[in-house]
Amino acid sequence: MPYSPELFERTQEIIDNRRLDAERKAEEKRAAFEKEEPQYAKNRLIMIDSMRQVFQAMSARTDTEELAVILQEMKMKNLAAQDDNRRLLREHGMAEDALDPKYTCKKCSDYGYIETKRCECFMELLRQLAFEEAGKKSPLRFSSFEEFRLDYYSETVNPDFGCSPRQRMEDILELCREYAANFDLHSQNLLMIGETGLGKTHLSLAIAGEAIRKGYGVLYNSAQNIFSELEREHFSRSAKDGEFESLIFESDLLVIDDLGAEFSTQFTNAALYNIINTRINTARPTIINTNLNLQDLEDKYTRRISSRLIGEYLSLVFFGEDIRQKKNG
Numbered sequence: 169m170p171y172s173p174e175l176f177e178r179t180q181e182i183i184d185n186r187r188l189d190a191e192r193k194a195e196e197k198r199a200a201f202e203k204e205e206p207q208y209a210k211n212r213l214i215m216i217d218s219m220r221q222v223f224q225a226m227s228a229r230t231d232t233e234e235l236a237v238i239l240q241e242m243k244m245k246n247l248a249a250q251d252d253n254r255r256l257l258r259e260h261g262m263a264e265d266a267l268d269p270k271y272t273c274k275k276c277s278d279y280g281y282i283e284t285k286r287c288e289c290f291m292e293l294l295r296q297l298a299f300e301e302a303g304k305k306s307p308l309r310f311s312s313f314e315e316f317r318l319d320y321y322s323e324t325v326n327p328d329f330g331c332s333p334r335q336r337m338e339d340i341l342e343l344c345r346e347y348a349a350n351f352d353l354h355s356q357n358l359l360m361i362g363e364t365g366l367g368k369t370h371l372s373l374a375i376a377g378e379a380i381r382k383g384y385g386v387l388y389n390s391a392q393n394i395f396s397e398l399e400r401e402h403f404s405r406s407a408k409d410g411e412f413e414s415l416i417f418e419s420d421l422l423v424i425d426d427l428g429a430e431f432s433t434q435f436t437n438a439a440l441y442n443i444i445n446t447r448i449n450t451a452r453p454t455i456i457n458t459n460l461n462l463q464d465l466e467d468k469y470t471r472r473i474s475s476r477l478i479g480e481y482l483s484l485v486f487f488g489e490d491i492r493q494k495k496n497g
């Protein structure tokens with residue numbers, strides 16, 4: 169996936185700060201401890217001095233036998249000082265590594281690379297920042313299942329659906345909770361259909377939040393923002409070329425909110441088909457929310473799009489009255 173150089177820089181900066189921060193804190197802790205226990209500092213000086221002497225002896229090319237004696241002597245000195253420092257820590261009821269820097273990533277000690285290879289922690293953070301960046305244009309905040317209020321939905325049976333909005337929402341809520349709890353790359357695609365204000369956005373945000381907590385790369389945005397960003401990227405030439413598109417294709421979960429509200433053009437139709445198709449082919453789950461019913465979807469887009477949605481997505485049909493007025497009232 170292509171990332172911009174700025175994003176690489178920002179990632180390295182965050183990781184460098186993690187390291188500096190861990191080392192600064194360790195330094196402070198050690199200074200405080202040494203105030204209480206000056207012998208700890210003395211032992212540390214012995215260690216540094218023994219290393220210096222080893223280095224000197226080696227560069228002075230003393231004869232082999234003599235060198236071996238010095239090395240052995242310094243090694244013993246060094247080990248004794250280390251032992252004594254461990255003893256001091258124990259006597260103060262501290263763990264042996266209590267004064268070591270606490271790195272976020274133990275593999276690379278927050279350098280971001282191991283030898284010449286980028287560490288996993290670097291790639292993970294880079295990815296996370298890219299998703300954050302891509303989601304920034306979305307005005308939505310993540311919501312939770314706990315906040316979802318079933319009591320806003322009417323218990324009057326709707327003859328068209330054979331159940332009440334409340335019953336339908338109980339089923340949908342249960343399904344979404346399970347979907348989120350079990351979310352992985354094998355999860356189904358969901359198509360949430362229904363008028364504005366019935367909770368589609370709330371539930372898809374709750375799923376997205378859960379997937380993020382599980383460590384998945386999630387991209388959530390409105391159809392309008394997604395298409396305009398793709399269009400901008402498509403028709404401009406910058407270093408960030410293709411970054412947003414890659415995130416759309418490669419995110420573990422993509423949520424397209426409010427499909428159908430955007431101004432549709434040939435470009436948006438082609439882009440939508442491409443997104444739906446590519447993600448089906450690469451087995452990456454997608455959730456689409458729309459106010460349009462299946463017939464509207466076919467009219468607005470094309471048959472090939474609506475048939476993929478019908479065939480490859482699990483449709484959740486929301487109905488009832490706009491609950492936002494009840495919330496505000």
Ligand SMILES: [Zn+2]
Nearest residue numbers: 273276287289
């Ligand atoms: Zn690392």
